[in-house]
Amino acid sequence: MREFWERFRKNRQGVAGLVLVGLLFAVAAAAPVLSRWRPDAMDLVLQYQPPSWHHLLGTDEFGRDVLTRIFYGARVVIGVALPATALALGLGVTLGLTAGLNGGMVEQVLMRVIDVLLAFPSLVLAIGLVAAAGPSLVNIILVIGVTRAPTYGRLIHGMVLSLRHLEFVDAARATGATMFRIGARHILPNVVSPLLVYSSLTVGASILTISGLSFLGIGVQPPAADWGVMLTRGREYLMVAPWIPFFPGLAIFLTVMGFNLLGDGLRDALDPRLKLMA
């Protein structure tokens, strides 16, 4: 662990990523302290105010403070992108482990399921699911989780294949350990680092997906202070009040960059020779 930290610290990009991600959490936690406005407090007289001392990043079309909404938007990022990644991870690991450890028919069926999900165009799946179930936060988490899960499933399956004939797994099997036990005790510890790296990248990608869903009108629904919503709505003001789309765009950029740098840094620190997984 200490060795890992030493290696990580030397990686300037990784540290920068960690700082950015830390900042995201700090801002989300301290949002009410950092701003004297409420994120949904409209002031229809003060529309389109450019950045000033009063409103550091200006106001939007409803006279809401852009900076305040960015602060609160950090909560949506954490509340959607992280659970979505966790869900993808959970589903994918379960699928991959079950397939890899069972082998035979179960493996064949599960891997075909994964193939189907991989082959399904993810945005079409997302649009369909959201149209079917309505655009709520929970459904967005589900959509991202389901569309990202097969990649994890494949990843884990591949790793299990490379591990399942190793001695320590055979030994465990010989002692009559259950599948679940073998998975939890012997396989997972060996795949934790790639999963950690990949999850960090997935969080970044999920943030982009959320904003893409907003662009198609099926993302987080207004009036929630969500960066994707702010950016998509704000793009209509690009040429007249550029601060409305610019700052949410910047927030998304920095956060995704943060998670990607962190992921890269972790990868280098955990195993300098770790191959890229996708």
Next chain:
Amino acid sequence: MVQFVARRIAFLIPTVLGVAFLVFLLLHLVPGDPVRVMAGADVSERAVQELRTKLGLNRPLLVQFGYYLLGLLHGDMGTSLRFDDTVTSLVLARFPATLELAAVSLGLSLAAGIPLGVVAAFRVRSVWDAACTTVSLLGAAVPVFWLGILLAYLFGVVLKWLPITGRGGPLWTAAGWAHIVLPAVSLAVTQLAFTTRLVRDRMVEVLGMDYVRSARAKGLSEARVIYHHSLKNAMILIVANTGLQLGYLLGGSVLTETVFVWPGMGRLAVQAISGRDFPVVQGVTLAFAASFVLINMLVDMCYMWLDPRLRYA
């Protein structure tokens, strides 16, 4: 090899069937009656029922799916509910545009990503390495539609250098190229980090191997080392991942196509879903899925051909 291809094709069928069933199920869960959309808001519910019966949309789901599969066997993907046109002709009209955009994007991301990766690998853990990997990550951190809008504004409106809407024609025409530049660049940038990372990591790994070290020690020129030993090795990995990447580009083009009014399948899918044109949604999804599976099969075949060891694995 023959056996391999046969097995892959055997896998292809359940995959495509699975996709067909999944999209069928999904669409029937979607609220918003396609027949109501066809008929209009001022038509009575009774008349809507009649039309539903006429279209066979009141039959049980599995029966409808059965008929759909039967049609597929005859190469018939059904008829669009909105346009008086077959799904096959609508999809075929859009397919080349999407494929073209995905292919050019892939080409661009490789053309930029490979050099970045090579430089990063040769100066590993230096400022150069950091610069190359960071640059490649920049594109992956911007929502693709936002990048598209900014590019369209800058190059289309401010500088007036490039066209920003539609497809100009086939790629062997100048107009064709001019129109594809902006959408392809904005899509390629999202894949840049992936390629760069792949090349860099693989080359770092190979460069650390004994035979490369000895090649260097023997005084082989740097260029030869790069090319013969490490880059070639990394290329195999790139080819292996092309399928996944193309799959991503095919599916991920929905947003880019909307921003740049690109007449591809992604935009067709969005139009069809909001118009509840279910046969078209099914057709587009199947086309996406089938091309994904086929491309991956071709890629795996190339991969085996490049790396003979795998043929016996």
Next chain:
Amino acid sequence: MIRVIALVCLVAVSVAGPPVRVGAAEPGGTLRVALTSDVVKLDPHRANDCFSTYVFDEIFDTLVALDDHLNFVPHVAESWQASPDGTVWTFKIRKGITFSDGSPLTAKDVAFSFHRILDVPEAVSGKLSKVNMIAAVDLVDDSTVRFRLKRPYAPFLGAARQHIVPQAVVERMGDEAFNRAPVGSGPFRLRAWRKGEQVTLVRNDRFWLKKPNLDSVVFRPIEDGTSRTLALLAGEVDMVDSLLPQMIDRVRGGGFTVIIKPNLFYQYLGFRQYAPPYTNVKFRVMVQQAIDVDRLVATVYGRGGTRAYSPVEPGLWPRDEAAWKAATPKYDPARAKALFEELIKDGVMTKDTPIVVHVSQNTDTQKIGEIVVTSLKQIGVNATLKVSEWTAFLDNVINSKDGEIYTLGTSPAQPDPDAVYAWLFATASNNGGNILGLKAVDNKAVDDLIARAAATTDRRLREQLYTRINETVIFNQRYHVPLVYPNQIVGLSAKVHDPVPMPICGSWMVTGQHNTWMSR
């Protein structure tokens, strides 16, 4: 663009036209038009969407037409006559009109065209509900067609404004092929149609009214509002059907023309009459007083909309803005709060009763929803916003029986108050009966008034009846909070001259008064 629920082409008032350039029109050139959505059908009798109308209006002529001031003027019919009781209408067909294939247009084609709308199932015919008062179409002779109506129907000219198709061609080709290769007598004819992508029209040299200046017109769908604006600014299209209001100054500043055109379009907040508290008049007044409608209109529409006090759009009759304004409760959050407390005391609702504001997924309606919810929350009401994708929204409000507040935009199918009130407030219509939910309450008095007003040709009496209906539904029952008459904001390059101010669905390049042309 505002989603239009009335699905036939509507008509508009031309007030703010662009300056017409003095000097000779230059013939030739291609006009490239960007539309908000794709063109679905070119068969005018089977289409029921707005954007298809833009295109087939150029390909076909209508029996009667509208001028710039919304008056019905002769077109294919050179004159007409109504029987004194208003049940028999006789149209004299103009001689010398030919379809673009060279065959002559006769009364036979007119009768055939109406039969083509009337004689098919309701859900297949795109226009049946607009002409279902017709009992019989008689072909009197080669140049005379007579319509017998089931009941006296004063606004029949609006219903008679249907497109005329060539009988011989349609019968030879069949419906499906005719939709793909339509033949009409209008100023342009179809050259090419790539579905969902582009429709190209070329000049019809056989057009009988005048020679169109334009060589060709190209229509393309550009769904995204930002992309549409950028395409105009980059010079890739010459005209866009709708611009975002905040872009008006930016576009004008770039040397482009922006026409802000009043439409026959009305956006309102409705209360679905299925459950309390939505059925309670005091509740509805409370909602009205909680919202600063003037600010809402300014925020969401900017210069792209005019505050509405009644469903009757400017350009229609009978209008009495001053009286309506006086009868509209003022924005008064303190008073709204007091009403809220009264409602709680009366047992109509509790402090926590969830109030749903249901909107469709469209930037404008979502913004309306956000402001309404925020305003209601400010007086302590537990309001939530429910957003549904447009199709799901439509399905839900037609078929469900949920009490809720909703917002919809609507246009009358013809420039006549009957089209406004019958659609919005008659129990028999989908909008009045199902969406507003009037079938759940006693609406007989309003139904009777609407039927009486349509049955008489006496304009004075009709005005009186519509004024009474308006008082009942808006100022006594307060079924609606009228919000805004959204304008259409059309963007044009400086090269385009003499464009016809567009009705909401449809843009006419060549009419009696206009002939669009482009300078080099």
